[in-house]
Amino acid sequence: MTNIALPNNIEKLKAYSSAKSAKLTGTTWLNANESPYARVLEMRFDNLNRYPDPQPQAVIDAYAGYAMVEQANVLMTRGADEGIELLIRTYCEPAKDSIAIFTPTYGMYKVTADTHNIAINELSQAQLANDDVDTLTAAIGDAKLVFVCNPNNPTGAMQPASKVAALADKLKGRAIVVVDEAYIEFCEEKTCVELIKEFSNVVVLRTLSKAFALAGLRVGFMLASEALLAPVRKVIAPYPVSTVVAQIAATALTSDAITQMRRQVSILNLAKKKLIQWLQDSEFVSAILCGEGNFVTLQLTDKQFVVQAMRQGLIMRPFVLFGEDNWLRISIGNEQELKQVENWLKQCQVTEEVL
Structure with a gap:
């Protein structure tokens, strides 16, 4: 351990906790507002021995x-x-x-x-x-x-x-x-x-x-x-x-790539509308912030539903908002990923009825 004193602001600094900071395990990742569309590239480089253009x-x-x-x-x-x-x-x-x-x-x-x-x-x-x-x-x-x-x-x-x-x-x-x-x-x-x-x-x-x-x-x-x-x-x-x-x-x-990006955005925006409808139909969602972006932030009636989702491999982003700890942000994924969200919502209902 170093004996060199840290500046006071660094000593007190609370680091940013990104969606990837916690070493979570899961199968469906809707916690970092990432696009579900992977790009496949084939590229060759024969000039990596040279410094790059500072502003290409x-x-x-x-x-x-x-x-x-x-x-x-x-x-x-x-x-x-x-x-x-x-x-x-x-x-x-x-x-x-x-x-x-x-x-x-x-x-x-x-x-x-x-x-x-x-x-x-x-x-x-x-x-x-x-x-x-x-x-x-x-x-x-x-x-x-x-x-x-x-x-x-x-x-x-x-x-x-x-x-x-x-x-x-x-x-x-x-x-x-x-x-x-x-x-x-x-x-x-x-x-x-x-x-x-x-x-x-x-x-x-x-x-x-x-x-x-x-x-x-x-x-x-x-x-x-x-x-x-x-x-x-x-x-x-x-x-x-x-x-x-x-x-x-x-x-x-x-x-061509920009056209493809816009096509993907249209698909994701439509998927978002579908997700919002599912959330509106769920009795376990008490509030929905229907803003812009490739995500939906909502308030659950019980934050334990997040734990249930994680056990199923569905990883979303919990938040403390407005002084309450039962908020959740869901990134807009592909059809299969959002189907996992729909299934989770239904299983929350089954669990509640059993209890």
């Missing part, structure tokens, strides 16, 4: 075309998580600055801020949804970065681009509004990406992990004005993207 031009060009922005507005990162970390590391001064978040939301905003000794102004999703922009701006206070997860994980809540624009306008010269669009392909018409052309203090984070079915690749993008990205380009690691990752990402962004 083919990928930048392809993503700029997909997102309908200029190439200069795109920065490729190791997942959207690195985008979060880069923004905090670039724009926030440790032990001085703060960020604002709207809970419940994605846990990495807090973990990253805590890691860098950045204070957190924790507001609620209800405030974000219901307060007018003047009230919100006052509540945000001196926060340097304002994270809006849109759609929000785990609630699925969605804020209209008009509200994000109004907030960015009020915060000009004071703060950067970071719109995390990890799940935007499931409701792409609601994107805020056009705002980066109007507001120099808006950043949009994207990923290939969800709809593009490449969670194992760890590819993300930061979309923003050239001026906002310039200091981030100074901070990012010199070779953040490997040659292998860049080539696979480029194949995922061809016209």
